[in-house]
Amino acid sequence: MELAHILKECKKNNPKAQAALYKMFAPKLYAVAFKYSPNKQEAEDNLHDGFLTILKKIDQFKNKGSFEGWMKRIVTNTVLQKYRKTTIFPLISEEIQEEVTLDIDEENIDLNLLLHTIQQLPNRYRLVFNLYVLDGYSHKEIASLLGISEGTSKSNLSRAKAILKTRLENNEQLNLNNF
Amino acid sequence: MESKNIERLYQEKLKDLELNPSDAVWQKIEQSLAPQQSTKKRIFPYWFVAGLVAILCIGFFLFPLESKINTSKNHIAQTTQQQDTLVKRVKQLPKPSVTSANNNPISEKTSITQHIVTKTTQQKNSTHLTKKNASPTTEKLRIIQSKKTTKKDFLTTSPNTKSTSRNIIPKQKDSATTDTPKKDLVAEITTPKEKPQPRISKKLWSVAPTLSQYITGALSNNSPLDEQLNSAEKTGRSSTSFGINLAYQANPKLKFRTGIHQINLTQTTLNNNLNSFNNSLDFIEVENVRSNNPTSSDEIVSDAPDISEPTNPSNKSNESINSFEQSLSYIEIPLEINVNIYTKNKFQLYVLGGMSTLFLTENNLSFVGNQSTTNGSATNINNLNFSFNLGTSFEYHFSNKWFLNVNPGLKIQTKTFRSRNNNPYLLGVSTGLNYKF
Numbered sequence: 001m002e003l004a005h006i007l008k009e010c011k012k013n014n015p016k017a018q019a020a021l022y023k024m025f026a027p028k029l030y031a032v033a034f035k036y037s038p039n040k041q042e043a044e045d046n047l048h049d050g051f052l053t054i055l056k057k058i059d060q061f062k063n064k065g066s067f068e069g070w071m072k073r074i075v076t077n078t079v080l081q082k083y084r085k086t087t088i089f090p091l092i093s094e095e096i097q098e099e100v101t102l103d104i105d106e107e108n109i110d111l112n113l114l115l116h117t118i119q120q121l122p123n124r125y126r127l128v129f130n131l132y133v134l135d136g137y138s139h140k141e142i143a144s145l146l147g148i149s150e151g152t153s154k155s156n157l158s159r160a161k162a163i164l165k166t167r168l169e170n171n172e173q174l175n176l177n178n179f
Numbered sequence: 180m181e182s183k184n185i186e187r188l189y190q191e192k193l194k195d196l197e198l199n200p201s202d203a204v205w206q207k208i209e210q211s212l213a214p215q216q217s218t219k220k221r222i223f224p225y226w227f228v229a230g231l232v233a234i235l236c237i238g239f240f241l242f243p244l245e246s247k248i249n250t251s252k253n254h255i256a257q258t259t260q261q262q263d264t265l266v267k268r269v270k271q272l273p274k275p276s277v278t279s280a281n282n283n284p285i286s287e288k289t290s291i292t293q294h295i296v297t298k299t300t301q302q303k304n305s306t307h308l309t310k311k312n313a314s315p316t317t318e319k320l321r322i323i324q325s326k327k328t329t330k331k332d333f334l335t336t337s338p339n340t341k342s343t344s345r346n347i348i349p350k351q352k353d354s355a356t357t358d359t360p361k362k363d364l365v366a367e368i369t370t371p372k373e374k375p376q377p378r379i380s381k382k383l384w385s386v387a388p389t390l391s392q393y394i395t396g397a398l399s400n401n402s403p404l405d406e407q408l409n410s411a412e413k414t415g416r417s418s419t420s421f422g423i424n425l426a427y428q429a430n431p432k433l434k435f436r437t438g439i440h441q442i443n444l445t446q447t448t449l450n451n452n453l454n455s456f457n458n459s460l461d462f463i464e465v466e467n468v469r470s471n472n473p474t475s476s477d478e479i480v481s482d483a484p485d486i487s488e489p490t491n492p493s494n495k496s497n498e499s500i501n502s503f504e505q506s507l508s509y510i511e512i513p514l515e516i517n518v519n520i521y522t523k524n525k526f527q528l529y530v531l532g533g534m535s536t537l538f539l540t541e542n543n544l545s546f547v548g549n550q551s552t553t554n555g556s557a558t559n560i561n562n563l564n565f566s567f568n569l570g571t572s573f574e575y576h577f578s579n580k581w582f583l584n585v586n587p588g589l590k591i592q593t594k595t596f597r598s599r600n601n602n603p604y605l606l607g608v609s610t611g612l613n614y615k616f
Contacts, residue, residue: 012431027197034198044204051208100185114192133186161185
């Protein structure tokens with residue numbers, strides 16, 4: 001089935017089309033949910049909630065722009081709504097480091113490790129890191145999306161990168177020790 | 180080992196990331212979707228069946244006398260006399276015939292004597308119409324040529340007095356009392372249907388004021404008025420109908436529609452059968468016709484003094500009937516299934532079939548003469564009628580909330596007349612501006 005046809009049928013609540021749409025886009029949407037969520041279980045819950053929202057609002061998609069992008073934004077929003085209000089970490093005033101580099105052998109970097117380190121970040125840090133680094137939002141947009149200031153967004157990003165760096169380096173160290 | 184920007188590392192590694200969720204996720208999504216779909220499926224039959232049952236029940240309650248009326252016939256005859264010495268009795272019996280007598284054979288003019296015996300009198304099981312010819316000296320005496328003395332409804336046209344016209348025929352009382360609750364109950368049926376039922380999800384309901392233009396015809400040329408008019412030329416008149424439609428979109432392919440409409444059938448029968456009828460407004464004797472002029476029960480209730488007002492029979496007695504104009508009005512409650520057969524962009528095409536329940540609200544029959552018109556009503560019209568509906572519906576959805584539909588269709592009535600010699604139909608087109616909610 002072509003996407004246009006699936007879309008049309010989904011708008012009519014055709015169960016087969018809904019299943020086809022899920023099959024077609026679940027891996028991409030789950031990737032979004034996964035990197036924004038703290039763990040696999042919550043990632044699946046968020047995919048579930050996000051996909052239901054997609055089906056519910058599919059009438060509102062006006063064929064302007066990418067349908068995939070529209071769906072990803074819905075999943076992202078689903079996650080943001082869930083985690084943006086949680087402030088589980090204390091405010092830390094520190095210098096904002098624009099560039100964080102680490103010495104690392106990329107060959108040893110596993111995809112799962114990268115995802116795991118992101119998921120391990122505190123909620124706000126994880127959201128800011130994902131939005132800014134992986135999905136290309138500006139600090140201004142992030143500030144608006146999360147209801148924080150741009151400064152907080154920058155600070156959160158800096159802190160997130162520092163944590164990631166530490167964890168990756170620790171992991172690198174662990175790998176080296178294993179040799 | 181090299182120095183690597185951490186942002187770039189994540190961007191590169193996680194670019195176009197795809198991960199497969201467990202099958203449980205889709206199963207949960209399906210479970211979450213299922214209640215919505217099953218709810219939609221469940222809502223429809225309850226609503227549909229309840230509506231259908233309500234309409235049928237109320238129909239049967241409203242017209243319990245139908246069978247009795249069917250078996251009894253009113254036989255009214257008229258003769259003319261010089262002065263208005265009227266003796267009138269009504270009788271409603273299975274196979275009555277009517278006797279009319281000319282009480283004043285010497286007179287030149289005519290007056291009417293009607294023997295109409297009502298059921299309430301219960302005096303006779305049958306009456307016979309015997310026509311006593313006026314005296315040979317009577318110039319204008321006219322006599323009904325009643326070949327059929329059984330199972331006939333005779334028109335009575337009597338130039339009656341004002342006082343008698345105020346009285347009410349028992350049968351008319353019956354019909355009057357049944358008319359009133361009928362309207363109320365019809366309103367009761369339709370009121371809840373018109374209420375928008377709250378729907379959480381998509382806009383499945385639509386409501387529309389409709390305007391229809393119909394032409395009336397019949398499947399055969401048989402006359403519902405009298406067999407003698409079977410060969411007469413008949414023409415249906417176009418009529419305009421108003422109403423409200425309510426539709427429920429059960430699924431993308433299927434839509435159910437009901438509503439309430441006022442419809443009107445008008446048929447003109449030219450009286451070209453000169454040999455069969457006396458062609459006089461005074462003497463017309465048609466099988467299934469009752470005059471609206473004060474007759475029947477007036478004649479029971481009132482005694483001679485009440486109806487002694489002189490009349491002027493000469494006005495009508497010579498006038499011939501050019502045509503009969505029969506007009507029937509109904510409140511129509513349709514139940515129709517619309518099947519979507521074509522959709523493109525904002526345009527949708529449905530074929531529809533269904534049936535309508537029709538409640539008679541007006542039964543009028545006019546005898547149109549050269550100079551005057553006499554009103555009456557047909558006695559063989561069922562108060563409850565049904566029609567089978569076929570048609571197509573073109574819909575243009577110009578916004579999320581509004582669409583326009585044009586609906587050409589054919590409605591064939593099934594129980595218009597007690598004598599099933601004819602089935603009228605309405606062929607026409609209706610249109611409406613629909614609001615979805």
